[in-house]
Amino acid sequence: MEVTGGAASISAGDRLTFQRRHGIVGKSMEIREVVDTIMQVAPTDITVLVTGESGTGKEVIAKAIHQASRRSHRKFIPVNCGAIPEGILESELFGHEKGAFTGAVETRKGYFELADGGTIFLDEIGDTPISTQVKLLRVLESGEFMRVGSSEPRHVDVRIIAATNKNLEEEVRGKRFRQDLFFRLRSVNLRLPPLRNRRGDIPLLVELFLAQMDDAGRDIMITDDGMDALIRHSWPGNVRELRNVIESVTVLERGNVVDERVIAKYIHAMEEPLEDRALPVPLGKSSEQAERELIFRMLVELKSDIAELHRMLEDLGHQRPLSLPPREEESTDAAHLEDQTLRSMEETLIEHTLERFNGNRRLAAEALDISERTLYRKIKDYGL
Ligand SMILES: Nc1ncnc2c1ncn2[C@@H]1O[C@H](COP(=O)(O)OP(=O)(O)OP(=O)(O)O)[C@@H](O)[C@H]1O
Numbered sequence: 349m350e351v352t353g354g355a356a357s358i359s360a361g362d363r364l365t366f367q368r369r370h371g372i373v374g375k376s377m378e379i380r381e382v383v384d385t386i387m388q389v390a391p392t393d394i395t396v397l398v399t400g401e402s403g404t405g406k407e408v409i410a411k412a413i414h415q416a417s418r419r420s421h422r423k424f425i426p427v428n429c430g431a432i433p434e435g436i437l438e439s440e441l442f443g444h445e446k447g448a449f450t451g452a453v454e455t456r457k458g459y460f461e462l463a464d465g466g467t468i469f470l471d472e473i474g475d476t477p478i479s480t481q482v483k484l485l486r487v488l489e490s491g492e493f494m495r496v497g498s499s500e501p502r503h504v505d506v507r508i509i510a511a512t513n514k515n516l517e518e519e520v521r522g523k524r525f526r527q528d529l530f531f532r533l534r535s536v537n538l539r540l541p542p543l544r545n546r547r548g549d550i551p552l553l554v555e556l557f558l559a560q561m562d563d564a565g566r567d568i569m570i571t572d573d574g575m576d577a578l579i580r581h582s583w584p585g586n587v588r589e590l591r592n593v594i595e596s597v598t599v600l601e602r603g604n605v606v607d608e609r610v611i612a613k614y615i616h617a618m619e620e621p622l623e624d625r626a627l628p629v630p631l632g633k634s635s636e637q638a639e640r641e642l643i644f645r646m647l648v649e650l651k652s653d654i655a656e657l658h659r660m661l662e663d664l665g666h667q668r669p670l671s672l673p674p675r676e677e678e679s680t681d682a683a684h685l686e687d688q689t690l691r692s693m694e695e696t697l698i699e700h701t702l703e704r705f706n707g708n709r710r711l712a713a714e715a716l717d718i719s720e721r722t723l724y725r726k727i728k729d730y731g732l
């Protein structure tokens with residue numbers, strides 16, 4: 349069955365309430381259809397395949413399906429099948445018995461067992477090695493799997509949502525993806541439109557991202573020609589690219605008025621090839637300046653995290669919550685940073701981010717805007 353259109357029975361009001369609750373912004377026809385389908389399939393246990401270019405909101409949708417399901421009070425476990433090295437993916441997914449392989453010093457549950465009763469989100473499913481695909485098919489069909497090093501079948505009650513930005517039909521033709529698994533996964537295929545096909549949603553998304561940046565303490569005013577420039581752009585990185593541009597403008601621009609010229613500067617900086625840039629900064633800056641600004645951005649984020657912690661602790665009724673340095677020392681003046689190396693800043697930031705996400709490398713990598721592979725490498729590098 350392929351669910352494509354929305355149900356006529358969903359009222360505009362219900363849809364809007366659903367969108368608000370799950371943070372899905374957009375009023376275009378394309379988004380409305382996607383939302384209608386989610387509202388239909390969420391209460392069921394049906395497997396959903398979410399496809400779309402990078403940054404189109406596949407994870408937002410997957411989370412919304414979980415949140416709107418009867419499983420919402422149980423775990424939502426995201427797994428990036430493309431980032432976990434092939435050799436350990438199976439033991440991460442299905443767990444392993446003590447002694448199953450060198451280094452398996454104790455028995456460990458895999459993601460499927462951890463997600464029991466909840467939802468597992470198999471992200472980048474198109475990058476799963478073919479040897480693991482057959483095991484996924486078995487879980488999909490019967491809920492059964494075996495831990496690595498065990499021959500005892502285990503059973504879980506897990507809803508599966510998968511996502512990919514690859515064309516799975518092509519992967520099947522190229523024999524990189526099993527056809528049976530593909531057919532099983534696409535019971536419901538939600539296709540997310542690229543942002544350039546729903547430009548009407550851009551102003552709403554900009555409004556959302558600006559509101560989310562309020563903590564950074566800036567009142568940004570986007571002029572009409574600035575907004576036009578945002579609408580005209582083709583957004584190859586989709587909603588994520590738009591969010592990055594808005595965040596960079598908010599954090600890095602000195603003035604409050606953001607016009608076409610300012611927007612152009614940031615959009616072009618984003619579109620340099622990745623290896624040519626350490627972060628999205630305007631062109632025409634030295635790499636030293638760019639690094640400074642990267643550190644600024646990180647500090648701003650750290651600062652708002654600390655402020656958030658303060659607020660949380662204060663809410664809990666603590667008067668003097670933490671022995672943190674006095675506010676003045678949280679100044680974003682980069683001068684005192686000069687005796688610190690970028691490496692040590694990076695190490696601290698990675699450590700902090702890992703802590704913030706409870707050691708979840710996927711979420712940490714996402715927050716740091718680096719790939720999970722890169723994060724693995726850095727964790728090893730720094731011996732974290
Ligand atoms: N409809 C939407 N409303 C609000 N925010 C959105 C929407 N779609 C995407 N976003 C935001 O855009 C960013 C990227 O979304 P998400 O991570 O879900 O994309 P993705 O398709 O999983 O990307 P990738 O293929 O690179 O993993 C996130 O910050 C998300 O909050």
Ligand SMILES: [Mg+2]
Nearest residue numbers: 403406407471
């Ligand atoms: Mg994603």
